[in-house]
Amino acid sequence: MPDSIADLLPALVDFRRDLHAHPELGFKEHRTAARIATALRDAGLEVHEGIGGTGIVGVLKAGSSDRAIALRADMDALPIQEQTGLAHASCHAGVFHGCGHDGHSTMLLGAALHLARTRRFDGTIHFIFQPAEEGLGGAWAMVQDGLFRRFPSQRVFALHNWPDLPAGTVATRPGPIMAAADKFEITLKGKGGHAAMPHVTPDAVLAAGDLVGQLNTIISRRIPPTSSAVLSVTRIQGGHAHNVLPAAVTLGGTVRSFDPAVQDTIEAALRQVVAGVALASGTQADITYDRYYPATINDADAAEEALRIAASVCTAVRAPEPAFTSEDFAFMLQACKGAYLWLGQGGASAPLHHPSYDFNDAIIPTGVSLFCALAESRS
Numbered sequence: 001m002p003d004s005i006a007d008l009l010p011a012l013v014d015f016r017r018d019l020h021a022h023p024e025l026g027f028k029e030h031r032t033a034a035r036i037a038t039a040l041r042d043a044g045l046e047v048h049e050g051i052g053g054t055g056i057v058g059v060l061k062a063g064s065s066d067r068a069i070a071l072r073a074d075m076d077a078l079p080i081q082e083q084t085g086l087a088h089a090s091c092h093a094g095v096f097h098g099c100g101h102d103g104h105s106t107m108l109l110g111a112a113l114h115l116a117r118t119r120r121f122d123g124t125i126h127f128i129f130q131p132a133e134e135g136l137g138g139a140w141a142m143v144q145d146g147l148f149r150r151f152p153s154q155r156v157f158a159l160h161n162w163p164d165l166p167a168g169t170v171a172t173r174p175g176p177i178m179a180a181a182d183k184f185e186i187t188l189k190g191k192g193g194h195a196a197m198p199h200v201t202p203d204a205v206l207a208a209g210d211l212v213g214q215l216n217t218i219i220s221r222r223i224p225p226t227s228s229a230v231l232s233v234t235r236i237q238g239g240h241a242h243n244v245l246p247a248a249v250t251l252g253g254t255v256r257s258f259d260p261a262v263q264d265t266i267e268a269a270l271r272q273v274v275a276g277v278a279l280a281s282g283t284q285a286d287i288t289y290d291r292y293y294p295a296t297i298n299d300a301d302a303a304e305e306a307l308r309i310a311a312s313v314c315t316a317v318r319a320p321e322p323a324f325t326s327e328d329f330a331f332m333l334q335a336c337k338g339a340y341l342w343l344g345q346g347g348a349s350a351p352l353h354h355p356s357y358d359f360n361d362a363i364i365p366t367g368v369s370l371f372c373a374l375a376e377s378r379s
Helices: 003-021 030-042 101-118 138-144 204-215 218-222 260-281 300-311 329-335 361-378
Strands: 046-051 055-062 068-074 123-130 155-162 170-172 175-178 180-189 229-237 248-257 284-293 296-298 316-318 338-344
Touching: 003 030, 003 101, 003 361, 030 046, 030 055, 030 101, 030 123, 055 101, 055 138, 068 101, 068 329, 068 361, 101 123, 101 155, 101 361, 123 138, 138 329, 155 300, 155 329, 155 361, 170 300, 175 300, 175 338, 180 204, 180 260, 204 229, 204 248, 204 260, 218 229, 218 260, 229 260, 248 260, 260 284, 296 300, 296 329, 296 338, 300 316, 300 338, 300 361, 329 338, 338 361
Parallel strands: 068 123, 068 155, 155 338, 170 316
Antiparallel strands: 046 055, 055 123, 170 338, 175 296, 180 248, 180 284, 229 248
């Protein structure tokens, strides 16, 4: 690890823990963005604020090349009550950095500070600090706000801490690395009535029970065994008394997949199954189906390049399979060639999105070094 990165580490750990103690939800990262923008300006970067809401782009140039690379980190926290008991625990009830975005932003900031001092690259680096990754599509908002038109780049890279990998190990793969995320809500409507007289009203509860079973056959009976997909019903709501048949029951859930054709098949099958259950039960059905994040698909050349560069910094491995979790960096990869990487967090005491999770500060130098290596190689 270069001495200049080592010199930055105490301040970076303090910065990360300050972000952790002051988490902000998507599109509300005003304090976080302000702190990052100030640090970038103090280091001599050109800073652009308010992109896609609270997004920031720091621009650093050296030499005379017209080559450019973009590096991205996410800034937002989750609507979870923290249960770590740490000295730097969240001071905001119900808001918590339970996915490590405080660490991602810190590592990218550390790379910007290091590269601003060393200038061992030729070209332009765009440091993207993105809002609202957690389900709100901050990457889409930044792209729609002209991110790559205003800051054109040949490659864009991002990383995410990964508790399942040894600390400091980097993994990625060509092609799909994270799943598309769809969500659905289905409401089955009867008329409601006395539970002692079920013959006079369509039974929405019975129909909902039948529907759950049938929805769970879609993957096994409509999707080829060689394709990967998941459908999960995660919520059922209806009724309030033991002797009343409710007028409506609502179900919700999620679908994860990697292939748009598979995604189309699942949505069509879901609508068919719902229509069939409604017809058979005499209920009426309303369906809302939202494809909110596409699959995160790495450019093959960019992924191979990232693995090669990562191997110069730490242990780099080819991920054997993608993950079924989703990531809105997918929108950036649709607009610019690049790759998404996992950075091992080590044997964390809790998984991502768990109330007891905390980012492992010991991997900050690896993340900073990786971002710097990607910039110095491509720029």
